[in-house]
Amino acid sequence: MELDWLLASPLPAAVPRQRVLYLRLREAILSGRLPADTCLPASRSLAATLGIARNTVLFAYEQLVAEGCLVADRQGTRVALLPAAACAAQPASPVREASPTLSARAAAALQREPARDAEALPFSPGVPDFGAFPFRAWRACLERAWRDAGWRQLGYAAHGGDPALRAALAGHLTSVRGLAVDPTQILVTSGTQAALDLCARLLADHGDTVWVENPGYLAARVAFGLAGLQVHDVAVDAEGLAPASDDWQHRRPRLIMVTPSHQYPTGRVMSLPRRLALIERARAAGAWIVEDDYDSEFRRAGPAPPALFGLHADAPVVYAGTFSKTLYPGLRLGYLVLPRTVADDFIHAAARATRAGQGIEQRALADFIARGHYTTHVRRMRARYSARQAALRAALQQAFGPGLVLSGGEAGLHLVMWLPAALPDVAVAQRAAQLGLGVRALSAYARLPVRCNGLVLGYGNLDEGVVEGAVARLKRAVAG
Template sequence: MPYQHIQLDGDHSIPLYLQIYRRFREAITNGRLHPGDRIPSVRSLASELDLARGTVETAYQLLISEGYLLTRGPAGTVVSPQLPTRRIKEKPTLPVVIRESTIRPQRPVPLPLQLGLPALDAFPRKLWARLAGSRLRRPGVENLVYPDPRGYAPLRSAIAAYVGISRGIVCGPDQVFICAGYPAALELICRCLMKPGDACWFEDPGYPFARDVLIGAGAKLVPVPVDGSGLQVDAGQTLADDARFAVVTPSHQSPLGVALSLPRRLALLEWANRRQSWIVEDDYDSEYRYHGRPLPALKSLDDGGRVLYAGTFSKVLYPGLRLAYLVVPAGLIPRFAGVSERMANNCPELLQGTVSDFIEQGHFTRHLKKMRNLYTLRRSYLEGALQEICGQHLKIEPQAGGIQLLARLKAGTDDGALADDALASGVAVQALSRWCLAAEIEPGLLMGFTNVASPEQARDICRTLMLSLNRPLA
C-alpha cells in the first residue's frame, strides 16, 4: 500500500485520525493489505503525512482494538494474521468510538499510577455498608418501584445544596439530573441539544472519553489549543466562531492541570451569549485543590443560562459507583426530563440513596477533608521518588490540584512507546500525546498518585519506571 499517497482532508468534518483509520480498514477489507503485512511505525507514518504522532497513534489504537492490527513489540505492527485472506464484507460506516480499554487498563486490581482513581484503600467501607444496609432494611415499597428517571429526589436536593455552597451555583433540585457517569451526562446533553455536524470546541489536549462520546453523537470537533491560562478563546473564535458547543474543564484542565483565567471565562461566556451556543463545564475533580480555596465554577458566572454543569462522584467516592450529575439551565428542564425518561441511564436508586445519606449526614464533607490531606501527602511521595530516581529524564509540572501528575519528558521522546513499555512492566502511566487531536505538544507522562501509599512504594514504582526510561525504544 503506498502510504505516502493516503489522501486526507484537513477541512473535512471527520477528524484526521478517523480518516487514517478508515483508509487502513478499507485497504485490509479490500485485500490491498494482507494478514501478516507489516505497516509503518507511528513515527514514520506521521512524518510521511506531516501529522502529529498522537493523531496516527490514535488511529492505530482503534485498529488494534478492533482486531485489524496486532503489535509485535520490536517486530513492529502487522495486519492481524487471524483475519481471513478473502475479502471481508465492509460494514456500514458509523461514528467510531474508541473503546475505553484502549486507554484505561481494565483489571480487577488497579495498576500503579493508574489515572482516574481515588484512594481505594481509604474509602470508608464500613460506614458505606452501614448506610446501604440501613436503606435495604427500610419498610415500604417506595424503593421497589420504577425510579424517577431524573434521579432520586433527596439526592438531587443534596447536590443542589452542595454545589450552591462549594461551587457558587444557584440552582434548584429540578435542574439537577442524575446520570450513570460523566459520559452518560454528556450523551444526555448531545441527545437534547446536538444535531449531527454541529461544530464543538474541544480542548486540545483534552479528555479522550469525552472526545469519543462527542464524535459518536456526530459532532464536528474543533481542536482549540490550551496554554497556561486555559482554553484559548480567541483561537476558538478564529477557528469556528459559529460553533454550537464548547466542552471545557475550566477549574482544572484535563490533562494539563491549568485553570481557565477569569478574563477567558468572561470571554467564553460572552461568546456563548452572543452566538447562543452552549458551554459544557466538566468539573471532574475541583474538590481537590491543595493551594488556596477551590475556584468558583464557570457556571456561577453564567447570567445568560448558557452553561451546563457536570460533576461526578467517581473521583471523590469510587468509579464503580457510576454516578454523575448534570445541572441544566431552568429553561431546559422539560426537554431534559423527557429525554431522561427515554434514556433511563440512572445509577441504581439504592446507591443514589446511600450517597444522599452520606452527604446529608455530614460524612461527605469530612471525607473530602480527609482525602485532601491524604493526597497532599501521597503526591509528595511520588514527586520525591520521581525527582530522586527519574529526575534526569523528566520534569514535574507544578499543579495546584487534581489527582494526577504531569511529568514532561525530553524533546523528541516517544511518550507513546514509553507508556506502552511501562505498561508491559506493570506501571500504568499514560502518554500526553494520546490526549491530543492536532496539538504538537512537548512529550509527557500522566500519573495517578492517589494509591501510592508510602515513600517505599513510590520508590519501587519509580525504579520500575526507570527501566523503561533507560531502555532504547523502537
C-alpha cells in the first residue's frame, strides 16, 4: 500500500511531530480515502516506509483504535466501518444534502451589523475615552472587594445582583434621574444585551410583536429576533418614535423598545407629549415599554428629559441602564429597573433562566459609587466630551461650510452628519475606512421603507488635538 502521501504535505508548525501521522490517518479515514476494512501495514513496516520512529506509528494506531476509527485484532490493524466514511467513499450523488445551518429565526435575526473597530479608530461610535478612566480609584475598589470577598462573591451572584450594588444604584438613580426606586426593584444584568434578552423572554411569548425604532439599535433587533419575537420597525421623526394608527391597529405590540432621551443613532429626543401618549397607548394595548437610557449621563445642557419610567407610578415601563459608556464596555454590567408589581417575579424568573456572576466586580462597583467616584468621573467626562463635540463641530463647519447638517448633539458620544442623496453614505464610509476612520453609515441602521443617508461620527475617543486631521481625512472620503 502506497502511504507516502501521509507525510507529504506539512501541517502547521504548532502541531507536534508525534501527532502528524495520527491526524493524517484520521483525516483519511473520515473522508473515505481509506475505506472500511482497509488493512494498514504493521507498525514496524510503516515506520520504515515513512522514515519515522515506530513509537510515532504506535501512538497513531493506539489513539485511532481508542477513538473507534481502527480495529486491531489477530488479523492486523484495519479501518473500522464508520457511517461517515462509508458515505464519503461512495460515488458522488447528483443530489447533495445541505449541511446543518442556524435556525431560520437565528438567520433572520443575525443581520449584518457595522463592523466594530478593535483599535477604536477616530469617529468609532460608542467608544469612551479609555485614557481618562480613573484606574487608581477603580483598582482600590477592586482590591477592597477581593480583600473582603467571601463565598458569595466567588460563587454565583445573589438573585437580582449584589445587595450593595442594588442599594448604590437605587440611590444614584434617585438623585440623578429622579427615579424614586427601591433596591428590590433593581436587577443587575451582564450588560444591555442580556437585559433585552430577559425582557424578550419574560415579558413576551414566542411569536409576539415587538416594536423597534427605525433606524435603531441593531443589537436589540438581534436579541428580540433570537427570542422568537416578530420584529416590527417603526419610523422615527424629529420627536422620536412615531407609530402610525396602522401600527397600533394591525401590528399590535407586546413590547416597545425605545431610546427616548437620545434616540440611537439619530440623537433625537422624544418630546414630553409623545412620551405621555406612548405610555397611554401602550397601557391600552397591554404592551410593555423597554426604555434604554444608555447615555443620558452625558447630557450637554441642563438635566436629562424625564424618564418614561418615572412619569407615572404604574406605567408599564422597564428601565434599562448600562456602564459601558460611563466606565468601560468590558465591565459587562448593566441593570433593569422594574415596576413593583412585577419586580419579585421577574427577578426570581431571571435567576432560574440565568446564573449571574461577576460578584467581585459588582461589589467593587458598589464601593465605587458609594464613595462618589462614579459621580465625579461622569461629571468630569461630561465636560470633556462637551469640549470634544464643540471642537468637532467647529472643524466640520470649517471643512464643509454652511451646507453642513448635524444632529444628535444633545447628549451621548456621537453626532450624525447628514449627506445629500448624491453621496451614498455606505460608499463614503468605505472610503473613510480606507483612510483609517471608524465612520459608520447611518443607512446601515435603517430598514426599508425608511431611508436615511448620513454618517455616524463618534467623538468619545477623539482627542481635540487630532480633530482637525481626522476631519481633513473625512473631507477626502466625502469628496471621493
